[in-house]
Amino acid sequence: MKRQIIKSKNLPNEKKYSKNLRSFALTLHYLAPRAYSYVRRTFQSCLPHTSTISRWYQNIDGNPGFTIESLNALKNKAKSSNYPILCSLVLDEMAIRKSVEWDGNNFHGYVSLNGDVEGDYIEEAKDALVFLIVSINSNWKIPVGYFLVNGVSGEQRANLVRQCLNSLKETGVQVISITFDACPSNLNMAKSLGCNLSANKMKSTFTDPATNREIAIFVDACHALKLVRICFQAKSVLYDSDDLPIKWSYLELLEKVQKDEGFALANKLKGKHLNFHNNIMKVKLASQLLSRSVSRALDFCANRLNIPEFSGVDSTCNFLKVINDLFDLLNSRNLMQIGFKKPITNENAHEFFNFMKFVEKYLLNLYTIEEKFDRRKNEEIMIRVPLVSSQRKSGCILGTVSVVG
16 A cells, blocks of 8 residues: 555655565465456556566575576576577476475475465475476476475466566577476466367467467376376277277286286286286386287287187277377487387478377277266266267377377
8 A cells, every 4th residue: 555655646666575565466476367467557556567576486595486596507508509599398296295394494395486484374385396497409407496386276387387488588598398297287277378278179389478489388298198098997998980999908808818828929018007006107007008019919819819809909909009109209209219219300200290190180089988867868878978078087188199299
């Protein structure tokens, strides 16, 4: 109120904001950026400008926020470079042990945006939301900040991403993509940033308000592969565009046959690949399960050994090959590799882009059969539900992966 009166009388205002006003501004801007802009506009700019908010997010001494030392290092790197530095922004949550400690001056372990811990009730943090910059046209990476959180909504994540991009703009590096896990809050973050993840109108880029450049989003390929595996097991049976079944039971049957016979058909499928919940974070188990080697083993059992239980396995084999090749393409990094394990170059770009179009169509046409209660008939009926529209949220990752493709 005091600042508003001073501003209305055109008197010189205080340069420093009070601690309470600073805390209020940070909290309001974090929770609702649009509401913050409205309040600032309505009350004659008595709240600090967003650039000031960005500076407040910056911290030294390892406190939560964007680290000044990292930003200065990026600025020096950009100044000394003879070429534009292209980077990808990677963000992820890391679980931390709930614990509050006193260092003699401050408490540590509470939810904190920039190191300040104030309020009548503050939750203990259970995660650290980390921001990492990875260079695309050179070989280095650097963490630029972290925040102690206890659950962050998609809108709040989007706000932090905007703050990060705004801080990175001043360093001179160019952020051209953002990579994150495909958890629901991150997908909501992508929507808040301006992307469209609906099946029919997919848009995997958004405009950076700081630079007006388009930035692409990428779902982490390893996390996406694990979600596809979880979805496949949960649904048990999927159907492709030709209405042919893709069955999880074939994988269980193959594992049983190999175990009974005492040898594997040139694949690494074992019980731990099917009962993966105790090792759910291991990407290796997912990549070895949804692989071409397992696909070839299923085909061998059906068409060479003529085992009756494997009849109709062709659609499942095709599904495994598509997922395997897509993962190889999205996880490629070595120019000396061959096939889809090799990164996109001028020589293979046409082949890769055609494959991406095929994968997009293939994944979007997958569907499941689900029960639904028909009130008119007063009975349960079976309906066809596209996988990207199913109630199981991991199903939407297939659509998201096709966006990346």
